[in-house]
Amino acid sequence: MLATTLQHGLEQAGVVINGPKPWDIQVHDKRWFSRVLLDKNLGLGESYMDGWWDCDRIDEAICRLLLGGMEDRIRGGPRILWHLVPAVLCNLQSKARSRIIAERHYDLDNELFLSFLDANHQYSCAYFSSTDDLDEAQKNKLDLIARKLQLAENDHLLDIGCGWGGLASYFAATCHCRVTAVNISRQQLQHARKICAGLPVVFHDRDYREVNGVFDKVVSVGMFEHVGRRNYRTFMKTVHRCLKDDGIFLLHTIGGNASKSNCDPWINKYIFPNGMLPSQKQIGQATENLFVIEDVHNIGPHYDKTLMAWNRNFQAAWPTLSRKYDARFKRMWEYYLLSCAGAFRARDIQVWQIVMTKQGCGTRHPICR
Structure with missing residues (x-):
């Protein structure tokens, strides 16, 4: 179900899982789907570092995902919200x-x-x-x-x-x-x-x-x-x-x-x-x-x-x-x-x-x- 939901969203943005285009994402690990749905941008980047997916044109894939509204379409889990809290509550760029x-x-x-x-x-x-x-x-x-x-x-x-x-x-x-x-x-x-x-x-x-x-x-x-x-x-x-x-x-x-x-x-x-x-x-x-x-x-x-x-x-x-x-x-x-x-x-x-x-x-x- 998770894989289908994410795959459908990606296709609407013009990016196909394991597709033939240079901006299509080639998934090597099925855990990638849940990781991206849970952690959004963080999960997408970390899973690339971990070798869970590849793409000949990462630049074009990201461009298409942003133009397709994928960033707003995927809700993300509580870990994403936790990353936002310090910036809201604290001065992270203080002199100290x-x-x-x-x-x-x-x-x-x-x-x-x-x-x-x-x-x-x-x-x-x-x-x-x-x-x-x-x-x-x-x-x-x-x-x-x-x-x-x-x-x-x-x-x-x-x-x-x-x-x-x-x-x-x-x-x-x-x-x-x-x-x-x-x-x-x-x-x-x-x-x-x-x-x-x-x-x-x-x-x-x-x-x-x-x-x-x-x-x-x-x-x-x-x-x-x-x-x-x-x-x-x-x-x-x-x-x-x-x-x-x-x-x-x-x-x-x-x-x-x-x-x-x-x-x-x-x-x-x-x-x-x-x-x-x-x-x-x-x-x-x-x-x-x-x-x-x-x-x-x-x-x-x-x-x-x-x-x-x-x-x-x-x-x-x-x-x-x-x-x-x-x-x-x-x-x-x-x-x-x-x-x-x-x-x-x-x-x-x-x-x-x-x-x-x-x-x-x-x-x-x-x-x-």
Whole structure:
């Protein structure tokens, strides 16, 4: 009965169990049906890690399941509800807990991340404008940000959540500005300091709430997803305090179509602990009486291509990475990259570049695009 119910739902979404299409799911263990019905997204991801099913095009399967409404159609068991409780009741991204994400994800291994990223080590959405090349697309993204910020030679830029230092290095070298960057990942900071040696870039191992100083421009790329809804206002107040009255702030973040207090349970457990995708409403409320929102640019479809490029690079690097990681890790990582690609393709999640200026300062409207 369980198998029939799930199979019927999948077929309505265009995915057939043991079917001939590349997006059809090939089930190897009959326990898969009850596991997915009980644990929904968590069970789907974990059962793939355990080898209970395969699919030639996980990205396309996930896209079809989301477009077919399967996420809402399957109720799930009490274990799923239990995963949602902490995010509702607690501040999972408090200052005391802020380093959990660094320890469990970003400090995994520089070799792992740099094996599939571009030459500028951008772990965020690229901008595939007039190119299919990942390196060029990431340069396009950096150039787009520089133009929106109107970066100039004498500017002092604050980079909140600087990753492996690629953005700071690129802007210091091409725009000839000074950069102060903060991060809480020791592995990332170690690499960032190395590649920025000799450039006017200073790195601090520091939570965003501890930032001091006043800056001409502020940028944050791919970090706001770790701030959490209870801290969105604090983040915006911090940026407001650090930005000059005539300055420009650019926020680049993944976002959700609806306001939520939790993240996908599989992503939360295995990839980004305590992650949370903001909605436009949540961002807007956090900026009230602080910022003028000058421009909102959705580049979400470009993340589909970015993730697919990352997966190709990851697969090519696997013979070397397999000396450190086992087959279950490989299945986890490819499921992460491909399922996220499918979610962006289905327009289930977005990427926003939001340009802001300080409210009440009469700052001239920046030429964003």
